[in-house]
Amino acid sequence: MRFLEEYRDRRWAQRYARLIARTVTRPWTLMEVCGGQTHAIVRFGIDELLPDEITLVHGPGCPVCVTPVEILDKALYLAAQPGVIFCSFGDMLRVPGSQGDLLRVKAQGADVRIVYSPLDAVRLAQRYPDREVVFFAVGFETTAPANALAVRQAHALGLKNFSLLVAHVLVPPAMEAILRSPANRVQGFLAAGHVCTVMGYEEYRPLARRYRVPIVVTGFEPLDLLQGIYLCVRQLEEERFEVENQYARSVRPKGNREAQRLIREVFEVVPRKWRGMGELPRSGLGLRAPYRQYDAEHKFALYSSGSDEPEDCIAGLVLQGIKKPPDCPAFGTRCTPEHPLGAPMVSSEGACAAYYRYRRRPSEGHGRREEVSASE
């Protein structure tokens, strides 16, 4: 496949690994921000190619993982209402709320549908005018433009039966929260390439300056990651703290202006609660007043369950790079993909899921949920 095999070339990977080893003179801890990057690192064993001095810790860039339990509870409540068609991307379905997950609500007869685009949900609202269609708008800056477009389209069509349960979050405030934390150990960032494709990377410059931390915008293939790590280590060794763009084949300094315009038109910046990290100021997106009628929380007068993730789940520490999944006493024992304590164990971008899938000795046979589910 074009633009894939090239970035998985064994000789180039070994060459970059040697280059990194020659550059490094002391220990450094780097964080890859995005869960897609975490999975590539663990799946391809990129950390195994690195010299011992370099520690990779995994960041908060998994939208499923950072969605707090109380929003999950709202999703579960809405999905169970008669007349509601609840639409979600697939990997949200196994994430536990305080009372089960969307798959369980679906097994109990709720109309929960996996969609591939928020526009599919708009089409469902057109097709079923007597049903309420709710789309679970989860994600970072990457999914926000399409979700904004869906709201605009529903508005243009005059749909009264379409709404979003909004859980949008923003990357830079989370990075800043990590840097400000007294427990922080991150010395350099690999920023999320796809978020920067939309947003550009100008907003990272003040962060790099203020916290004296190199930020390298990085892609998702093995060679992208190795090159991103190399650029980051080189800056650290040379005591430079700049924003660099490794993912130039996709990312422009100012990003995608049209997409940003769409986001700004429909959404405004709001405070948002993150799983295990609490409420962060100016860290999320909510619908602007003219689009309030498409806000499911408003429309269905939802109130917060106030629930948090279970106490023995260390998702918050994992998402801030303070702990790694195998450091968790519940990892692989009380917390498995079949019986997760927290979202990082079930999301396709979750750090715990990556370690469970690629680093653990597979158990004999499959685990099992409590009731028969369509996903068996």
Add this chain to the structure above:
Amino acid sequence: MGRLLEGIVSALGGPPLEHRHDGAVLALPLEGGDRAAFTTDSYVVSPLFFPGGDIGKLAVYGTVNDLAMCGARPAYLSVGMILEEGLPWETLERVVESLREAADRAGVYIVTGDTKVVDKGKGDGLFLNTAGLGIVPSGVEVRPSEVRPGDVVLLSGDLGRHGIAILATREGLEFETAIESDCAPLHEPVLRLLAEGVEVHCMRDLTRGGLASALLEIAQSTQLHIEIEETAIPVRPEVQAACELLGLDPLYVANEGRWVTFVPEGEAERALTLLRDYPVSAEACAIGRVLPASEALGGLVTLRTAIGTTRTVDWLSGEQLPRIC
């Protein structure tokens, strides 16, 4: 009901079915040392028709292939149908026609069957079950316990087309190139290997759970270590692209016309040459080998990645669900 049965029997009818008895009375052509293989599978695919196949073909080839994986020559099939009230006649006729065509192509007789109609809402259009009987020739011992350290793992062709074709049709996803299911009967190349005396230790078709699950089953039942090479595993560019986009791993995507064969190293080249004679296995290749069971690695499947590192291949938890971004 009478009309339903009449239509199906006359469309499918081989000799034993024509007797309209409660069951088929069969003479099995067994010679000294031959054994019968018997298998069953149910088919609940949605949509019923998809690029490269339909539920009828799946139901025949799926069971024929399960027999072939035992080293059996497929002989007889049964077909059970569960129809949901309101299923259009035309749909049923198309499926029955497809069952007949597939049975003809695979050289098997449909000798007994059953239909039930359930209330609207209690089924999803049409469910099928087939059971199959086949003959395993004397001397053929094809099963996981025959796998030995040093065996080479042969894969019959590219991975993932069936699963992606179904997903794309069901969800209305459009890709630049239409992806067709690989749904096909596999008994001809399999029987050829056996007829030519290739020392086949084990075979497994790569249906639900894909290549990864099939290899894991064999590794765990033998407690041997199977090592495969990522770059040796063929995946078509359009399937790879769809998987990248949806966050799916082709190692776990279902196939309906792919299987792995375990043979001793000395037999691998000859087996590949024979397999490549057939369109369904024209791209057969070696993807890995079986290593002795060591304390640490017995029962494991490991993968040498494209960049030269090694990781374990784990069971999938449930089905793969497409990701957010």
